[in-house]
Amino acid sequence: MPAGSTHIDDEGLLLDNLVFLSGGHIDEPLWRERFAALRHPVRNPDMLLADLQAQVAANRLGATLLVALTHRHGLREVKAYMTHVQDNAEAAVRQLIKTLRSSEAVVRLDHGAMIKVAVSIDPTQQRLRIDFSGSSPQHSGNLNAPLAVTRAVVLYVMRCLVAESIPLNAGCFAPIDLIVPEGTLLNPLPPAAVVAGNVEISQATANALLLALGMQAASQGTMNNLSFGNAHCQYYETIGGGCGAGPGYAGGSAFQSHMTNSRLTDPEVLEERLPLRVERLAIRRGSGGLGRWAGGDGVVRQLRFLETMVLSLISGSRLSAPPGLSGGNAGQCGRNMLLRSDGSVQQLPGCWSGSIDSGDALVIETPGGGGYGAPV
Numbered sequence: 225m226p227a228g229s230t231h232i233d234d235e236g237l238l239l240d241n242l243v244f245l246s247g248g249h250i251d252e253p254l255w256r257e258r259f260a261a262l263r264h265p266v267r268n269p270d271m272l273l274a275d276l277q278a279q280v281a282a283n284r285l286g287a288t289l290l291v292a293l294t295h296r297h298g299l300r301e302v303k304a305y306m307t308h309v310q311d312n313a314e315a316a317v318r319q320l321i322k323t324l325r326s327s328e329a330v331v332r333l334d335h336g337a338m339i340k341v342a343v344s345i346d347p348t349q350q351r352l353r354i355d356f357s358g359s360s361p362q363h364s365g366n367l368n369a370p371l372a373v374t375r376a377v378v379l380y381v382m383r384c385l386v387a388e389s390i391p392l393n394a395g396c397f398a399p400i401d402l403i404v405p406e407g408t409l410l411n412p413l414p415p416a417a418v419v420a421g422n423v424e425i426s427q428a429t430a431n432a433l434l435l436a437l438g439m440q441a442a443s444q445g446t447m448n449n450l451s452f453g454n455a456h457c458q459y460y461e462t463i464g465g466g467c468g469a470g471p472g473y474a475g476g477s478a479f480q481s482h483m484t485n486s487r488l489t490d491p492e493v494l495e496e497r498l499p500l501r502v503e504r505l506a507i508r509r510g511s512g513g514l515g516r517w518a519g520g521d522g523v524v525r526q527l528r529f530l531e532t533m534v535l536s537l538i539s540g541s542r543l544s545a546p547p548g549l550s551g552g553n554a555g556q557c558g559r560n561m562l563l564r565s566d567g568s569v570q571q572l573p574g575c576w577s578g579s580i581d582s583g584d585a586l587v588i589e590t591p592g593g594g595g596y597g598a599p600v
Contacts, residue, residue: 229366235419325438333544337367354403361408369411377429431445440596442548449461475593476520499530513555515548515596519596524588560572562586564584
């Protein structure tokens with residue numbers, strides 16, 4: 225998760241349709257040569273090979289179970305139910321479309337870009353047009369979301385809003401016309417860096433779409449990505465914040481909302497395995513936006529390091545606050561700080577990488593969610 229990547233090659237291993245397994249055999253010497261020849265050579269080839277072999281094993285198990293299913297029920301019936309699942313999802317989204325209204329929203333990002341979305345309803349055809357035209361050009365850094373991520377955001381929002389409990393599947397897109405112009409930060413052209421797209425731009429896009437649909441004020445709009453390490457240990461986490469409020473409910477506090485499903489490592493485990501101490505993890509009281517229904521509060525997380533580490537931080541909503549909805553106030557922006565062992569305090573930008581010395585502490589204050597409705 226490099227904070228300063230500008231090219232896809234900066235972000236790790238990229239396999240472009242290469243044969244990994246041939247005749248049940250993996251040519252390990254060849255793969256190790258490929259790993260070493262990268263612009264940024266693979267740090268731990270043994271672990272990476274084990275990960276790839278685990279993916280092969282998972283795919284083989286999936287194939288075995290699918291074959292067993294067709295033997296038990298017959299290929300025709302299995303194919304029919306695959307179609308039924310998608311048809312049901314399409315019907316659920318068409319029912320949802322009847323309840324929606326045409327509107328648009330803009331979410332501004334810390335680096336000056338914006339995500340613009342217009343939602344248009346065709347009630348006679350029960351179709352939904354989601355148009356991201358007008359969103360900013362692709363970012364020179366890594367704040368770009370590949371089209372697959374943008375589609376995942378739309379699928380997530382539809383799944384949240386449909387009344388039925390349906391599995392996620394492509395049938396949800398059947399009544400949707402999705403427009404995402406190429407060369408924008410929601411559909412970048414190679415070789416754009418994209419490491420922050422799935423974690424930051426996806427969060428902002430979910431906020432924009434829910435705001436346009438009038439369903440919910442903005443949640444924190446970031447995952448507060450923190451990674452650090454040295455020669456013998458590495459670690460990555462995301463940190464929760466405030467959720468947006470909606471009609472009839474306040475936003476939740478200290479949650480990972482929308483496009484992430486991660487949880488923090490238990491402090492006892494973290495401190496046992498890594499040279500650091502968790503000095504504080506608390507709700508950031510008052511950081512949620514006021515409203516008839518208030519936005520949720522963010523958190524304060526303070527880590528003190530016991531060895532020198534290289535740290536990378538990718539976070540948003542440090543300059544642009546998560547908007548409220550229907551008269552609700554915005555949530556507070558987040559803040560990042562280094563507390564040096566000599567007593568000095570260094571304010572950090574949302575995206576930053578550098579060295580942190582033994583005895584230094586990192587403080588991350590995550591954003592609050594927006595409020596819904598005018599405060600009473």
